[in-house]
Amino acid sequence: MSQLSEIQTGFARAVLNAKDPVPEGVESHLRTKPLKRFGVYRNNVYVSLVSVLEGRFPVVARLLGEDFFKATARVFVEQNPPNSPVLMRYGGQFPEFLEIFEPVADLPWLGDVARLEWAWNLAYHAADREPVGSEALAAIDPSTAASLHAEFHPAVQLIRSVYPVVTIWSENSKDGEPDHIDAGAGGEDGLIVRPGIAVEVRHLPLGGAAFIAALTKGKTLGEAAEAAFEEDTAFDLQANIAGLIASGAIAELRAG
Amino acid sequence: MNRIQPHTGSSPIPARAGVGFKPEHFGEILEGRPDVGWFEVHAENYMGDGGAPHHYLSAIREHYPLSVHGVGLSIGADAELDKEHLVALKRVCDRYEPGLVSEHLAWSTHDGVYLNDLLPVPYSSETLARVCEHIEQVQDVLGRRMLLENPSTYIKFESSEMSELEFLRAIVSRTGCGLLLDVNNVHVSATNHAYDATAYLDAFPYEHVGEIHLGGHAEDEGDDGEPLLIDDHASAVADIVWGLYDRTIARCGPVPTLIEWDNDVPAWDKLKDEAARANAILSKTSVRHVAAE
Numbered sequence: 001m002s003q004l005s006e007i008q009t010g011f012a013r014a015v016l017n018a019k020d021p022v023p024e025g026v027e028s029h030l031r032t033k034p035l036k037r038f039g040v041y042r043n044n045v046y047v048s049l050v051s052v053l054e055g056r057f058p059v060v061a062r063l064l065g066e067d068f069f070k071a072t073a074r075v076f077v078e079q080n081p082p083n084s085p086v087l088m089r090y091g092g093q094f095p096e097f098l099e100i101f102e103p104v105a106d107l108p109w110l111g112d113v114a115r116l117e118w119a120w121n122l123a124y125h126a127a128d129r130e131p132v133g134s135e136a137l138a139a140i141d142p143s144t145a146a147s148l149h150a151e152f153h154p155a156v157q158l159i160r161s162v163y164p165v166v167t168i169w170s171e172n173s174k175d176g177e178p179d180h181i182d183a184g185a186g187g188e189d190g191l192i193v194r195p196g197i198a199v200e201v202r203h204l205p206l207g208g209a210a211f212i213a214a215l216t217k218g219k220t221l222g223e224a225a226e227a228a229f230e231e232d233t234a235f236d237l238q239a240n241i242a243g244l245i246a247s248g249a250i251a252e253l254r255a256g
Numbered sequence: 257m258n259r260i261q262p263h264t265g266s267s268p269i270p271a272r273a274g275v276g277f278k279p280e281h282f283g284e285i286l287e288g289r290p291d292v293g294w295f296e297v298h299a300e301n302y303m304g305d306g307g308a309p310h311h312y313l314s315a316i317r318e319h320y321p322l323s324v325h326g327v328g329l330s331i332g333a334d335a336e337l338d339k340e341h342l343v344a345l346k347r348v349c350d351r352y353e354p355g356l357v358s359e360h361l362a363w364s365t366h367d368g369v370y371l372n373d374l375l376p377v378p379y380s381s382e383t384l385a386r387v388c389e390h391i392e393q394v395q396d397v398l399g400r401r402m403l404l405e406n407p408s409t410y411i412k413f414e415s416s417e418m419s420e421l422e423f424l425r426a427i428v429s430r431t432g433c434g435l436l437l438d439v440n441n442v443h444v445s446a447t448n449h450a451y452d453a454t455a456y457l458d459a460f461p462y463e464h465v466g467e468i469h470l471g472g473h474a475e476d477e478g479d480d481g482e483p484l485l486i487d488d489h490a491s492a493v494a495d496i497v498w499g500l501y502d503r504t505i506a507r508c509g510p511v512p513t514l515i516e517w518d519n520d521v522p523a524w525d526k527l528k529d530e531a532a533r534a535n536a537i538l539s540k541t542s543v544r545h546v547a548a549e
Contacts, residue, residue, distance in 0.1 A: 005334040012366035025414040034479040044373040082370040085328020125304030197308040
């Protein structure tokens with residue numbers, strides 16, 4: 001191993017592990033192994049990454065409160081440091097982490113709220129594409145509608161939860177005190193879209209998520225509608241297609 | 257490959273003050289079209305596929321010259337450069353045709369982990385060889401000359417064999433790269449390691465400086481109660497740094513100068529004032545005393 005490689009291995013390890021001593025060969029003009037100076041690097045790494053997570057998961061941060069969020073995020077950073085300098089990709093494992101992180105075990109819906117915020121981030125940076133407009137709905141021939149396939153806009157994300165995740169998210173995304181939310185009020189599904197540059201989160205009607213999930217797998221409108229009926233017999237095919245188009249979720253409708 | 261050739265289509269960066277672009281100022285900039293010479297962005301923030309960041313930057317680029325500043329290439333690492341990241345940097349440069357492209361004399365990735373800080377290197381012949389290899393690779397892939405920024409450091413290495421200036425001079429002579437002189441970093445490092453910032457600046461190879469950075473720092477204390485400055489880009493440029501900048505410009509003539517304020521980002525007017533202060537110093541001298549390549 002080269003000397004540089006050895007130095008950097010020791011330096012990186014000591015930066016990540018706060019209890020490690022200052023590495024050999026590190027000095028100030030006044031002493032060897034200056035702990036406080038070395039601590040500047042430790043602090044920079046953790047504070048900056050915690051701040052990235054705070055910006056990416058603002059609702060989770062609000063729900064936990066600043067200090068508790070920062071302590072939680074720090075443990076996450078210790079266990080899952082980023083593997084890319086492109087930090088917009090950092091934090092995808094945070095939802096799963098929250099689901100097994102003991103100190104937040106009394107907030108079982110927190111993982112899904114984080115999942116929604118991560119999906120929001122993916123949608124924000126997704127590729128641009130012009131979604132189809134209302135003319136596409138008018139152009140659907142009822143006799144062949146069931147055999148159509150839908151291609152979704154690159155930003156589209158689907159969130160399914162056994163908790164009222166869309167309500168929790170929207171109540172805590174707005175200014176002012178959130179309304180009281182009954183976390184046991186039943187599950188919600190959300191659709192995340194970004195037809196232009198603004199990300200929108202929509203609460204899906206019953207059966208809507210099953211419909212979208214089936215379309216995503218390449219099923220036809222007819223097949224996807226059947227999957228949706230199985231989940232909820234009140235599923236309204238026409239309203240769901242119209243809703244998807246109106247929200248800018250569909251990039252293309254095509255036969256075969 | 258000719259590395260000195262600028263990209264066709266890129267607008268050259270004028271020898272005036274520029275400002276680090278922040279999305280929160282987008283509306284004001286686009287509506288008011290402030291008289292700012294140019295903008296700079298961190299390359300990594302524009303490595304996504306689409307959406308608002310590219311929408312904003314494309315609009316800015318239509319009206320202003322742009323400089324691209326990388327923060328994640330880890331040029332000072334012993335390990336090979338991340339080829340995927342280098343390709344992503346090239347994609348940003350191809351898309352936005354920046355007048356200048358710069359990176360740091362630092363490392364940030366080790367063993368697949370990105371540490372999100374600009375970590376220091378020992379100034380040894382071994383590091384020099386590695387850094388030069390990496391810079392040549394960057395210049396080959398981008399097909400252009402890059403600028404390398406002098407670091408802010410809080411510690412030094414027993415294994416260093418030369419001064420920072422000797423190290424920078426050797427890099428320039430081996431790779432043909434240019435230098436980004438961060439005057440705040442000079443003040444921070446000189447204070448932290450108890451050397452004279454003016455002597456460092458007076459000996460700086462100005463003929464290779466393509467850009468200057470001015471940012472804020474925070475004051476702390478080291479292990480023995482000695483002054484320790486932290487480069488945090490979270491406040492206005494300090495008066496002492498303005499003084500060093502004035503001295504620098506008097507010696508080297510006007511150079512594109514960036515106001516760098518990345519954390520606790522202030523209102524646009526505050527940045528505009530900082531830029532005006534830099535322009536006032538830049539306009540005191542009109543002749544570039546030493547020719548930039």
